Amino acid sequence: MPSPPAVDSTVPESKHRIYLDHAATSWPKADGVTDAMVEFMTNVGASASRGNHASAMKASERVRSLRSKLARFVNAESADCVSFHSGCTSALNAVVHGLVGPSHDIGRGSHILTSSVEHNAVLRPMLVAAKAADARVEEVASDANGSLQVNEVIGKIDDATRLVALSHVSNVTGTVQPIAEIGEAIAEINQSRNASNRILFLCDAAQSLGYVPIDIQTLGVRALAAPAHKGCGGPPGIGMLYLSPEWHDRIQPWMQGGTGHDGRSDAMPQTMPGKLEPGTMNLPAIAGWTAAMNSMAALEDSATELAALSQQLHVGLNGIDGIQVFGRPGPLPIASLDFGPELPPDDAAAILDAEFGIEVRSGHHCAARIHRHLGTDSAGTLRISGGHGTTPEEIDAVIAAVAEIAAQITSLT
Numbered sequence: 001m002p003s004p005p006a007v008d009s010t011v012p013e014s015k016h017r018i019y020l021d022h023a024a025t026s027w028p029k030a031d032g033v034t035d036a037m038v039e040f041m042t043n044v045g046a047s048a049s050r051g052n053h054a055s056a057m058k059a060s061e062r063v064r065s066l067r068s069k070l071a072r073f074v075n076a077e078s079a080d081c082v083s084f085h086s087g088c089t090s091a092l093n094a095v096v097h098g099l100v101g102p103s104h105d106i107g108r109g110s111h112i113l114t115s116s117v118e119h120n121a122v123l124r125p126m127l128v129a130a131k132a133a134d135a136r137v138e139e140v141a142s143d144a145n146g147s148l149q150v151n152e153v154i155g156k157i158d159d160a161t162r163l164v165a166l167s168h169v170s171n172v173t174g175t176v177q178p179i180a181e182i183g184e185a186i187a188e189i190n191q192s193r194n195a196s197n198r199i200l201f202l203c204d205a206a207q208s209l210g211y212v213p214i215d216i217q218t219l220g221v222r223a224l225a226a227p228a229h230k231g232c233g234g235p236p237g238i239g240m241l242y243l244s245p246e247w248h249d250r251i252q253p254w255m256q257g258g259t260g261h262d263g264r265s266d267a268m269p270q271t272m273p274g275k276l277e278p279g280t281m282n283l284p285a286i287a288g289w290t291a292a293m294n295s296m297a298a299l300e301d302s303a304t305e306l307a308a309l310s311q312q313l314h315v316g317l318n319g320i321d322g323i324q325v326f327g328r329p330g331p332l333p334i335a336s337l338d339f340g341p342e343l344p345p346d347d348a349a350a351i352l353d354a355e356f357g358i359e360v361r362s363g364h365h366c367a368a369r370i371h372r373h374l375g376t377d378s379a380g381t382l383r384i385s386g387g388h389g390t391t392p393e394e395i396d397a398v399i400a401a402v403a404e405i406a407a408q409i410t411s412l413t
Helices: 033-043 054-073 088-099 120-133 150-155 179-191 283-295 299-318 345-356 370-374 392-412
Strands: 082-085 111-115 136-140 161-167 200-204 223-227 239-243 324-326 334-338 361-363 381-385
Touching: 033 283, 054 082, 054 283, 082 088, 088 120, 088 200, 088 223, 088 239, 111 120, 120 136, 120 161, 120 200, 150 179, 161 179, 179 200, 299 324, 299 334, 299 392, 345 361, 345 381, 345 392
Parallel strands: 111 136, 111 161, 161 200, 200 223
Antiparallel strands: 082 239, 223 239, 324 334, 334 381, 361 381
16 A cells, blocks of 8 residues: 655645534634633532532532523423433433333333444443343444435334434434434324333434534434533533433433432432432533533524535535545535545544644544445544534635645555
């Protein structure tokens, strides 16, 4: 295999940093996030639900405020439907391990449906929980752009299906899945079932919350997990789980510990959200997430800008000879590409960083199964992902850089 081409870039050493790895985490964070976190640590500093003094009450109010904001943001039935976790991964583990198991609601003999698009944050806990429960996991294949078809998902549901878990947006291709249509079909199936064997529809909204408007009632999902640090522009270390009221009594705590509620009991609280919130909350992150929610621009305006960036990115990349582009223009400016065997994604990312000051991600992006359908199983892809604050000039810059690299490869082969 030839060595990676040395690109003679004209970008000066003091080049501007172009951050296009928003699918991993947003940067810079939303206005006010850092100040809010520092303010909390400086002026409050107490734990929530751990005392009746003034600072503890202020901390508890911060928790209540953000819980209410997020409940309204996703149109949840009540604030009690929203629990806080150390991130989206933790939230997904809470719902999967809290409902799938040999003595849990989704138990032995159950059928679990997921897809090839899913992130390891969904797949890994699900496979572990399903094995313990002797449940069957089935995967719906995506097409070559990472899209799922409604009829293929619904066609795999059988009488034993108790859980359907799907990503809202692919973190590899940016494809938005038909969650609302699938949710509507699952709701129709559930109408003919008893309450004890209804299907739980779980949505991983890691790539969509804060970018794409989310209405729980419209999507038809009964559980949804999302982090603060991506589309919301908040800090890492905090995530949310929405859980429909009909599942509150059925979920079991997957972790145990102090909650500040009835400390004399040996058991976790029996009510939501406390039953899923053991330990000391990440109050600085909660303060930062609140600031991010307060500063978030109207999603309608932002959505128009993001869709325009997506169109610009895909049209530009697809006009470059010598590369393969995965995904289509859509609501989010995310695309994956492959330069071919002459330039592995890791080397391409290193060139973009060193020579152009453009930061992107290479590899399998913690979603290895989708690469079997993209034909990139061996080395993964180079992923370009914009977000709030990404400019058309930055998209132009990455398109020009990719074109220059591709031209260099062509000249060497």
